[in-house]
Amino acid sequence: MSEPESEQSLRGLARFLVGPAEIAERLGVEANTINVWKVRHESFPLPVRRLKTGDVWDVREIRVWAEHTGREFRS
Template sequence: MDELTMSEIGASLGIDPQLLRKHSRQPGFPAPTGKRGNARLYSLEAVQRWETDRSNPAATSEDEDNRLVTLQEAADELGLSYGSMRTYLGRHETFPKPVRRVSGRPYFRLQEIRTWNARRGRQVAAPTDSEVTEIDGLLTRAGVAAELGIEPNSVTRYAVGGIDRLRPFPAPARKVGRTRLWDRDEIREWGAQRS
């Protein structure tokens, strides 16, 4: 029998039914196929395929472009704050319209968000991976930490003025999204004064 309740599908697939219920509110989750008493029935095969596709990291770029994202995910994609995204949504006529709502939450097409961002001439945030030490010849937080021989969290404390008030930390030379980038020579000069 292919039509099962969420609990039965969870038991069959080895997935917590509560997690499956949460997934059922996401765009693209298979629609119920019927009812048994008060319980909705879903196609086991369709749910299994959805869960497999969802966890498959080898999705094509076309699938990625057509992916629906929440406002927070869109903010992460653009390297902006959630508050900025709400402002763009409410005040900018060119901002993409939601293509779907799930439990009142708007979902946007990722490709439309990327296109909108490119049109307004802003760059998508640089990678925040702690291994990236340099972007366009400028140092990331990890790069500054490596240059000075300190922990990345210490760079953050220096940058906000929480450690050495006598020798102010150099201001970032540039920002890409939320990622601050520093000039290597300024960092070296600051490090030489510090030692």
């Protein structure tokens, strides 16, 4: 049996990683809107990593940005 994943473990931290589709779902917009926002809004959080398949963000930073810009964020 595996040990519980702490927030300090790589797998524990991975639960905070999201792509444009997951962000869009939480903000109630289309996934392409996220790609537009990252270009148009200087305050939009920078991705934590750029992969060949696309950008990845920390959902906690997205939540803070959403709150500061008056957008509803669904957990």
